[in-house]
Amino acid sequence: MNNSEILFVYDAHMCNPNGDPDEENRPRMDNPTQTNLVSDVRLKRYIRDYLQENGYELYVQKGEAGKTVNASERIQAALGQKKAAKLGDEDLQNLLNKLIDVRLFGATMPIKLEGKGQSIAFTGPVQFNWGYSLNRVYLLDTKSITSHFSSEAGKEQGTIGKDYRVKYSLIAFHGIISGYNAKNTGLKKEDVALLDQALVKAIPLHATRSKVGQEPRLYIRVEYNSDSFVLGDLRKWVKFSPQGTNKDDEVFSVQNVKLDITALVEKMQEHKAKIQQVKFWKDGALSLVGALDALPNGSPLTF
Amino acid sequence: MNSHFLAFDWKGFMAHFRQFDANSSALSYSFPPPTVVAGMLAGVLGIEKDEYYERFNRSNLQIAVQIVTPPRKLVQTLNYIFAKSANDLNMSGDNLHTQIPAELLVAPTFPQAPLHYRIFVKTAEAKLAGELEEALRQPKFRYLPYLGSAPFTSWIEWLGVPETIQQLASTEPAIVDTVAPLAALELRSLRMEALDGILPAFFREHVRRDFLPGREPGEVIDVVWERNRGRIKAQFKEPVYRWQLNQQTFHVVFM
Numbered sequence: 001m002n003n004s005e006i007l008f009v010y011d012a013h014m015c016n017p018n019g020d021p022d023e024e025n026r027p028r029m030d031n032p033t034q035t036n037l038v039s040d041v042r043l044k045r046y047i048r049d050y051l052q053e054n055g056y057e058l059y060v061q062k063g064e065a066g067k068t069v070n071a072s073e074r075i076q077a078a079l080g081q082k083k084a085a086k087l088g089d090e091d092l093q094n095l096l097n098k099l100i101d102v103r104l105f106g107a108t109m110p111i112k113l114e115g116k117g118q119s120i121a122f123t124g125p126v127q128f129n130w131g132y133s134l135n136r137v138y139l140l141d142t143k144s145i146t147s148h149f150s151s152e153a154g155k156e157q158g159t160i161g162k163d164y165r166v167k168y169s170l171i172a173f174h175g176i177i178s179g180y181n182a183k184n185t186g187l188k189k190e191d192v193a194l195l196d197q198a199l200v201k202a203i204p205l206h207a208t209r210s211k212v213g214q215e216p217r218l219y220i221r222v223e224y225n226s227d228s229f230v231l232g233d234l235r236k237w238v239k240f241s242p243q244g245t246n247k248d249d250e251v252f253s254v255q256n257v258k259l260d261i262t263a264l265v266e267k268m269q270e271h272k273a274k275i276q277q278v279k280f281w282k283d284g285a286l287s288l289v290g291a292l293d294a295l296p297n298g299s300p301l302t303f
Numbered sequence: 304m305n306s307h308f309l310a311f312d313w314k315g316f317m318a319h320f321r322q323f324d325a326n327s328s329a330l331s332y333s334f335p336p337p338t339v340v341a342g343m344l345a346g347v348l349g350i351e352k353d354e355y356y357e358r359f360n361r362s363n364l365q366i367a368v369q370i371v372t373p374p375r376k377l378v379q380t381l382n383y384i385f386a387k388s389a390n391d392l393n394m395s396g397d398n399l400h401t402q403i404p405a406e407l408l409v410a411p412t413f414p415q416a417p418l419h420y421r422i423f424v425k426t427a428e429a430k431l432a433g434e435l436e437e438a439l440r441q442p443k444f445r446y447l448p449y450l451g452s453a454p455f456t457s458w459i460e461w462l463g464v465p466e467t468i469q470q471l472a473s474t475e476p477a478i479v480d481t482v483a484p485l486a487a488l489e490l491r492s493l494r495m496e497a498l499d500g501i502l503p504a505f506f507r508e509h510v511r512r513d514f515l516p517g518r519e520p521g522e523v524i525d526v527v528w529e530r531n532r533g534r535i536k537a538q539f540k541e542p543v544y545r546w547q548l549n550q551q552t553f554h555v556v557f558m
Contacts, residue, residue, distance in 0.1 A: 003447075021402050022380035030377050035414055039381065040454040060393045070395040110389035119389040127449075129456045130317055130407075132414045174316075176456050180349065180445050228443040232458020233316060236417070 001125075001182040002276055003227055004192065006175035007220045007234040007264070008043075008131075008199050009286075011254055014140065014165050015213040018042040026164045027139060034248075036133035036169040043128050043173055047195065048101055050202035058101040059109070071110050087111050092120070096186045103185045104195060125181035126195065129233065131173040134240035135257075136248040138167040165210075168252050170217070170259075172235050179227025196221060197303050200281050217254065217286045219301070222268065225276040237264035243287060254285045262290035272296035307432030309424050309464050310548055311439050313343075314417040315457030318374070318408040318450035323511050323520075329381075329405035331451070333374050334482055334528065336510035337366040337558045338521075339451055340422055347438050349445025356514040361521075363428055365557035367481040369421035373530045374408040381405050408450075418450065421462070423481065423546070423555045436464065465546040471554070477543045478536045479554045485525040487556050492538035493527070504530040512558060526558060 018038040019025035028037040052061050057078060059071075069077065078098045079091055087095075092111070096103055106124025142165075147158045177192060196219070203214050224230065239260040242251050250256065268275060278298040282288060292298060313335070320332040320339055335343070341364065345355035358364070385401040386392050410416045426432050438444065440461045450457040471477055476492065485507070495503060505527055513521040529535050539556060546553040 020380050021382055021400075022404065028379055030409060030413060032375070033413055037379065039379070041382070069393075070390045071393040072390050074393050074395070108389060108392050110392070124453075127447075127453050127456060129315075129454055132316070134414075174456055176447055178447050180447075226443075228445065229441070230444070230447060230458070232314075233417075233456060235316070235414075 001177075001179040001187060001189070001192075001227065002224050003179045003230050004177040004221050004223045005230055005232075005234055006128075006173070006177070006199070006222075007218070007238065008173040008175065008216070009134075009218040009238075009259070010171055010203055010214055010216045011257070012036075012166055012169045012171065013213040013215075013253060014167065016163075016165050016210040017169060017171060017214065019164075019210065024162045024164070026162075027137075027166050027169075029137065029139070030132070034136040034138070036137040036166055036171065038131040038171055038173070040128040040130055043131065044105055046202040046206055047104070047198045049206060050198040051100055051194070053205070056100050057098055059099045059107050060101055075109060075111065093186070096122075100191055100194070103187045103191055106185060122185045123181055125178045125185060125187050126175065127178070128173055128175040131171045133169040133171050134238070134259075135168070135170050135242070135251050137169045138249050140165045140167055163210075167249070168256075170240060170251075170257055172238060174233045174235050176230060182227075192221075196279055196281075196301055200301065201303070215254070215283065215285075216281075217257075217283045218259065218288070219279075219281040220264075220292075220295070221279045222295075223276045223278070224274050226274070229274050231267065231271065234264060237261070237267050239263070254283075258287045258289060260289040261292075265290045265294050268295050305427075305429075307426050307429055307464075308468055308544075308546070309432060309436055309439070310462040310546070310553075311422055312371070312460040312462060313420045313422055313448070313450070313457060314460065315450040315455055316409065316414060316417050317455045318418055318452075318457075319405060319455060320408075320451040322509075323523075324509065327403065329403055331376065331406040331408055332508055332510065333376075333408065333506070334368050334370050334420060335422075335451060336508075337361070337368075337513060338511050340366045340368065341513065343448050344424075344435060346446035347442075347444045347448060348434055353518055356518065357516045358428075358431065359513070360515070361513045363426060364431065365425040367423040367425075367555045367557045369423070369481045369553070369555075370528060370533050371419040371421050372410050372416065373533065374418055375411050375413070376406045376408060378404050378406055421553075423553070423557070425544075425557060463548055465548045467547040469545045471539075471543045471545055473538075473540060473543075476536060476538050477554055478534050479539070479543055479556045480534055481553075481555050482526050482528040482558060483535050483537075483539075483556045484541070484558055485527055487539050487541035488527070489538035489540050494536060496536060498532055498534060498536065501531050503532065503535075505535075506530060510558070524558070
């Protein structure tokens with residue numbers, strides 16, 4: 001498989017893109033620069049949830065309510081076995097064929113193979129960097145919220161927590177698909193197509209209380225013609241500027257966003273001999289400077 | 304035996320170089336220590352984990368790191384899977400998560416500019432020098448380079464092989480541009496002396512120099528780096544190399 005690089009931009013309006021569990025669940029921030037942060041794990045979670053909701057079997061997945069399935073049981077279930085048994089190379093292939101999240105993101109599994117110790121680690125070919133906001137982000141004053149869940153069993157009153165939200169954050173992620181690593185997990189072309197789809201579709205479907213107000217805005221996947229070349233972090237060539245206001249704190253919605261990808265298009269043109277194809281998708285509400293059609297071998301994503 | 308030299312820039316928006324003696328908090332060095340650079344270079348060549356330690360040992364490959372932009376640290380708490388055994392790694396344990404504070408590195412002007420390290424390499428092995436140059440110049444990677452940890456994707460900009468290289472006489476004080484092993488400095492030769500009107504701010508870190516075959520931990524050394532100018536003026540008892548590279552001069556001491 002060839003290498004790919006991904007640029008994925010989504011926005012968050014009056015919600016909490018990724019809370020820091022040790023900071024009263026405040027949105028993750030780099031405070032000196034007012035940059036909002038989102039972990040790679042948060043993004044992978046959207047993808048896993050999307051795949052599970054669409055009927056794909058996963059290794060790391062939410063179990064049925066009240067039922068925990070440990071990793072060994074999970075592996076046995078995926079292989080259709082009732083009891084733990086020593087696994088051979090063929091079983092390993094079957095597991096990879098069944099579990100798309102392992103093919104994409106890798107996993108450590110408690111599998112005993114001859115001479116290979118107590119567990120097997122698959123390095124995932126798909127890796128995302130942490131996402132960061134392209135604009136300065138302002139947090140809204142919090143109100144206390146109450147929960148029906150008490151802190152301890154037997155207590156009558158619920159707990160009180162804080163509810164921090166960002167005013168508006170335009171978040172950019174960079175991702176890499178390593179063709180060289182893809183061999184180890186058996187990543188398929190169909191999996192990559194599904195990843196394209198999941199990134200564009202998953203976030204609006206994940207409309208929990210803290211995540212309502214998030215929309216995907218731009219997705220570009222550059223597929224190179226080898227498994228050994230990448231340009232490295234496509235966000236270098238993307239520029240944000242506010243639209244309809246000069247003040248950062250008046251950037252309140254996608255209407256106030258202008259994204260300039262001219263430098264990215266030029267960079268791709270410069271390296272077009274190394275590019276097999278570019279898949280792209282753009283939300284209609286986003287103002288873009290620079291034409292997606294001008295990306296070499298570019299074609300819009302269709303689902 | 305002739306030595307072979309090459310240099311490249313290593314950049315990315317975020318990094319994490321876990322300190323080997325940190326426990327439950329994932330603290331980070333401010334720069335990639337030699338074990339991280341060696342691991343990344345081995346990965347670029349497609350050499351598997353646990354198969355490169357002998358060839359990338361300090362006796363064959365030496366590494367120096369210049370901190371071009373002094374990084375800023377920010378702490379983010381991460382939700383890890385709480386696993387008491389490999390059986391819990393699919394989030395099936397009683398407590399699903401455990402919170403781990405992690406130090407992440409960013410450039411002072413993040414996200415406008417990336418982190419920037421300059422790596423100098425010296426090897427006794429012509430074949431290894433050739434392979435590294437071929438991989439880094441194009442660039443052409445097997446495993447892709449990460450700044451310390453898989454979520455921190457990065458890129459490499461080839462600088463080249465030095466036009467000239469010269470070993471300085473050890474009788475004169477030198478100003479080096481790289482992180483320096485404390486043992487390379489003459490006793491009490493480090494001065495709080497302003498360079499271009501800026502007083503230095505020295506930091507000490509405790510790093511592992513290399514791995515031995517079988518992933519046996521190698522020697523641990525103390526190193527010193529300077530935050531304001533990235534330069535250290537001292538009397539050195541280990542070789543200081545003056546590199547002429549792309550019309551620029553660098554003074555390098557290997558870790």
